[in-house]
Amino acid sequence: MGADVYQAPRGTVDILPAEQAYWRYIEQKAAQTCQLYGYERIDTPVFENMNLFSRSIGERTDIVEKEMYSFEDKGGNRITLRPEGTAPVCRAYIENGMHNQPQPVKLYYSASIFRYERPQAGRYRQHHQFGYEVIGDNDPALDAEVIDMAWRFFESLGLRRLKLLLNSIGCRKCRPDYLASLRQYYIGHRDELCPECGVRLEKNTLRLLDCKKPLCQQFAASAPRSADCLCPDCAEHFNLLRKYLQQLELPFSVNHCLVRGLDYYTRTVFEIQPQTGGAQSTIGGGGRYDDLIEGLGGKPTPALGFATGIERIILNLKKQQVAIPPIPTPEVFIAQAGDKVKNEAVKLASSLRGAGIGVLQASSSKSLKAQLRQANNFSAHYVIIIGEEEIETGTVILRNMTTAEQETIALTKLQNRLQCPP
RNA sequence: GUGAGUGUAGCCCAGUGGUCUAAGGCGCCAGGUUGUGGCCCUGGAUAUCGAGGGUUCAAAUCCCUCCACUCACCCCA
The missing domain is CATH 3.30.930.10 (Bira Bifunctional Protein; Domain 2)
Known part of the structure; x- marks a missing residue:
């Protein structure tokens, strides 16, 4: 190695x-x-x-x-x-x-x-x-x-x-009486047992019963039964x-x-x-x-x-192919259009998390296209797109990734909207 | 501890001595014009071929050792 x-x-x-x-x-x-x-x-x-x-x-x-x-x-x-x-x-x-x-x-x-x-x-x-x-x-x-x-x-x-x-x-x-009769029984077959069972006979009599060798299993089948003793x-x-x-x-x-x-x-x-x-x-x-x-x-x-x-x-x-419930992951992904808005994106992510909403942030160096792809890979249900235009008007774009519908929404209404979707 | 099989990129795998500076698929990354994912198309990155040693002009391909996994024994959950 x-x-x-x-x-x-x-x-x-x-x-x-x-x-x-x-x-x-x-x-x-x-x-x-x-x-x-x-x-x-x-x-x-x-x-x-x-x-x-x-x-x-x-x-x-x-x-x-x-x-x-x-x-x-x-x-x-x-x-x-x-x-x-x-x-x-x-x-x-x-x-x-x-x-x-x-x-x-x-x-x-x-x-x-x-x-x-x-x-x-x-x-x-x-x-x-x-x-x-x-x-x-x-x-x-x-x-x-x-x-x-x-x-x-x-x-x-x-x-x-x-x-x-x-x-x-x-x-x-x-149990001692049972083990004695079990031992007695197996001693009678000592020469026919497999080598491991020869050892078990001395060391751990009970385990003779679960040997997998066919012949030993035959002996086990007619051995004295603990439940009868x-x-x-x-x-x-x-x-x-x-x-x-x-x-x-x-x-x-x-x-x-x-x-x-x-x-x-x-x-x-x-x-x-x-x-x-x-x-x-x-x-x-x-x-x-x-x-x-x-x-x-x-x-x-x-x-x-x-x-x-x-x-x-x-x-x-x-x-048995039992279906297992998946572990929940953040539903919201924040993408930013333009690098000047990173500050706002960071603040928004933190405030949403503070409200108990799971959020992922996009890598800032990526194009918007790449950020959306990233959101898709992480199975986000919503993408919030924040850009310079939005900041000027105090809004964000909220995109539903399942329906591909999106709307412009006031920043002040965002949290409520995510917590109580229509 | 015993016996058998296997080991090629993150995953599935092609390749049985020279054309392998290793093929394909999935996945990943990036593009398909200016701020938008999934499908499709194009391109890209990623493999000291489990590790070490040997045979050979030449080894992913043969041999040895080791490591790991799988199966059976053993034992047990």
């Missing part, structure tokens, strides 16, 4: 003006949805102490083992750029004594997430997640609400043809959740191979995916993490949440 060629680091992108309409659209829908369900926004630091993530996500997950951006700062602290959003929110909940607030506490965030991965479409080293957490209540109706909210959010964006996958992976009481409390919780989801007419399907990559999940896990899509198709997912807050040093506190990747949402909005 040339010594003086600068490019954005691998896996990062500039979000250019042309893309911003998507971001603003999603941001706005997210905030609306959150308000509808009673969530308040929280912003946590971009970096945290490393052990917050290794303890919460799981020491032996891929995220912690090989994907974190970690470094030592000048004070010798082990720092990590946040690789997910839930643990920081839980840390903030504990640190700020939010258990003293009325429970549950409902928080949402929209934040940059950092993971050192090999970039692909829909996968970046810096990406953005919108997520929300409801902390301090174990009511399965809240699980249903969290899922319903995610679904409603995607619908409000105009995304269609999504599918909702659901599973329950039990709690610390019943729940303790009475978890079974009741899962039953109620499904009942509520049916009430809400959410088209979920229980997928017993659905497990998630972070260790803190308990009971409910779910994912939302487009019906067609490549490898990184999941646009959002979440679940319950009833032990996480306690694990981070808080009081035992049930909680659950959801997160979605903005870049993947945009990918799908484009794929």
Whole structure:
């Protein structure tokens, strides 16, 4: 690479003006949805102490083992750029004594997430997640609400043809027994598994279930199912959740191979995916993490949440050709005829802006023809033409760029005319 | 981290060893008479052909290394 060629680091992108309409659209829908369900926004630091993530996500997950951006700062602290959003929110909940607030506490965030991965479409080293957490209540109706909210959010964006996958992976009481029987089952097929699954068998038994190799999928299909091995409390919780989801007419399907990559999940896990899509198709997912807050040093506190990747949402909005409202630009353009009137043009622009009217100014060196072309390129609806003749009579020419009609109008009436067009 | 593909102006792309001091389209800029856009016409600017090195009389075209992107694995949003 040339010594003086600068490019954005691998896996990062500039979000250019042309893309911003998507971001603003999603941001706005997210905030609306959150308000509808009673969530308040929280912003946590971009970096945290490393052990917050290794303890919460799981020491032996891929995220912690090989994907974190970690470094030592000048004070010798082990720092990590946040690789997910839930643990920081839980840390903030504990640190700020939010258990003293009325429970549950409902928080949402929209934040940059950092993971050192090999970039692909829909996968970046810096990406953005919108997520929300409801902390301090174990009511399965809240699980249903969290899922319903995610679904409603995607619908409000105009995304269609999504599918909702659901599973329950039990709690610390019943999961060990389930994992033991799963392990037992897979040990019986050890020699037939793919090499990766051989490793998973030792390292992360649950993940055996979502291997994509056809043969491994056959084993997964007849493997013991977590939902069949729940303790009475978890079974009741899962039953109620499904009942509520049916009430809400959410088209979920229980997928017993659905497990998630972070260790803190308990009971409910779910994912939302487009019906067609490549490898990184999941646009959002979440679940319950009833032990996480306690694990981070808080009081035992049930909680659950959801997160979605903005870049993947945009990918799908484009794929489904959803029309996005454009970001408004100034409607008025001031052109000047002759260079002696620049002073007046500058004053006029400022006074209109002071009245809340968006204004662009023409480049003074351009011909009037070029200024009009410039106005057209910027999609101005009105062009104000100001020249020496106009200044003498205290008027301007107001040209409507859509109808190509124009009139001479007194300067004193201009503002009113632009604010209340006939 | 593994495997495969790709990389020519702001964008889309032609070009597979000499006629390439690189073609076309979009976009941009300017003109088509004196103070008026969009269509049309004419003209113009913009490319160290991803970077570095090598082979050759000759390289955008062949080889090597690196960088980036895309796809799959892996993982996940």
